[in-house]
Amino acid sequence: MNDDLAALSARIDRTNELLQRMLAEVAKTPSTHAIFVDAGYLYAAAGRLVAGTEDRRAFDLDAEGLIDALIDKARTIFADSRLLRVYWYDGARRRIHTAEQQTIAELPDVKVRLGNLNANNQQKGVDSLIRSDLESLARHRAISDAALLGGDEDLVSAVEAAQGYGARVHLWGIEAPEGRNQAEPLLWEVDSQRTLDLDFFKPYVSRRTAAAYEANAGRPTREDVRFVGAQIAAKWLAARGRDTLGELLHGHPYLPGSVDQDLLVEAEGLLQYSLRGQADLRRALRDGFWEHLRAQF
Numbered sequence: 001m002n003d004d005l006a007a008l009s010a011r012i013d014r015t016n017e018l019l020q021r022m023l024a025e026v027a028k029t030p031s032t033h034a035i036f037v038d039a040g041y042l043y044a045a046a047g048r049l050v051a052g053t054e055d056r057r058a059f060d061l062d063a064e065g066l067i068d069a070l071i072d073k074a075r076t077i078f079a080d081s082r083l084l085r086v087y088w089y090d091g092a093r094r095r096i097h098t099a100e101q102q103t104i105a106e107l108p109d110v111k112v113r114l115g116n117l118n119a120n121n122q123q124k125g126v127d128s129l130i131r132s133d134l135e136s137l138a139r140h141r142a143i144s145d146a147a148l149l150g151g152d153e154d155l156v157s158a159v160e161a162a163q164g165y166g167a168r169v170h171l172w173g174i175e176a177p178e179g180r181n182q183a184e185p186l187l188w189e190v191d192s193q194r195t196l197d198l199d200f201f202k203p204y205v206s207r208r209t210a211a212a213y214e215a216n217a218g219r220p221t222r223e224d225v226r227f228v229g230a231q232i233a234a235k236w237l238a239a240r241g242r243d244t245l246g247e248l249l250h251g252h253p254y255l256p257g258s259v260d261q262d263l264l265v266e267a268e269g270l271l272q273y274s275l276r277g278q279a280d281l282r283r284a285l286r287d288g289f290w291e292h293l294r295a296q297f
Contacts, residue, residue, distance in 0.1 A: 031082070032142065033083060033144065033145040036134065036146060037088050037149045037150075038149060045181050049205075050202055050205035051206070053207075060205070061205055062203070066204040069200065073200075086110045088104055089115065089126045089129055091124065091125075091126060092115075095114045095116055130158050134161060134167075135161035148170065149173075151182035156183075168192075171194070172195075175195055220273055223284075225271065225281045225284040228270050229284065229287065229288025229289040229290075229292070230292040232267060232270075233288070236289075237293065249293065263285065
């Protein structure tokens with residue numbers, strides 16, 4: 001009996017020793033935080049606050065400077081924590097990076113995640129990307145704290161998912177000239193709230209001149225034209241069938257003159273903009289047309 005008690009006591013001591021080592025190791029592991037930015041919310045709220053408009057074409061955003069400022073803000077709040085990275089969520093036609101998004105993606109410690117952008121310039125799939133990342137990082141104990149810059153009620157499920165794995169979610173908002181720009185259910189769900197004011201954003205948002213805005217508003221972007229090219233390709237394929245697709249692809253990257261002319265005329269009608277003499281946009285139009293057809297072959 002005494003031998004059994006001694007053996008049991010030894011096992012208990014061994015278990016306690018292992019637990020103490022584990023707790024000591026956990027105590028040495030630094031806390032980690034990440035910043036999650038809903039760019040749609042950021043552009044709309046910061047543009048309205050500083051430039052008086054939510055139209056992205058009407059103002060410039062110094063994304064690199066702003067991201068550095070967000071990192072510095074997080075560093076002061078999570079003083080004993082290290083940054084994992086900044087996640088930047090935005091929409092793009094067919095999830096193809098714009099030039100601005102590509103520049104942001106090349107910044108250190110920044111991960112750009114793209115949802116889709118429909119014909120009405122509405123973001124689709126961004127909230128689900130945020131939820132997926134928040135939940136995955138929390139589940140794998142990659143972060144202890146998440147700073148979420150956003151305001152959509154659809155983000156509530158993302159917050160709940162991360163909290164379910166023990167992460168704390170801190171909601172950052174942008175000062176609203178009138179009322180609120182964040183959903184109340186989201187405010188209720190998070191662990192803390194913080195509002196970034198006009199002075200915080202002023203150095204990074206500047207309104208474009210009227211001439212620059214009008215020029216930018218009148219001329220479609222390459223992404224807009226590529227999207228129209230893909231739309232026309234879908235209509236072309238539906239009207240002519242897959243049997244004619246092989247013949248057209250055989251001549252890639254050149255389009256028969258009649259097809260190229262029809263593509264140009266239809267695109268100008270959809271865009272309400274002349275592409276004559278716009279070599280870069282004509283190339284973007286053909287690229288969008290070819291990309292859609294090649295994806296169906």
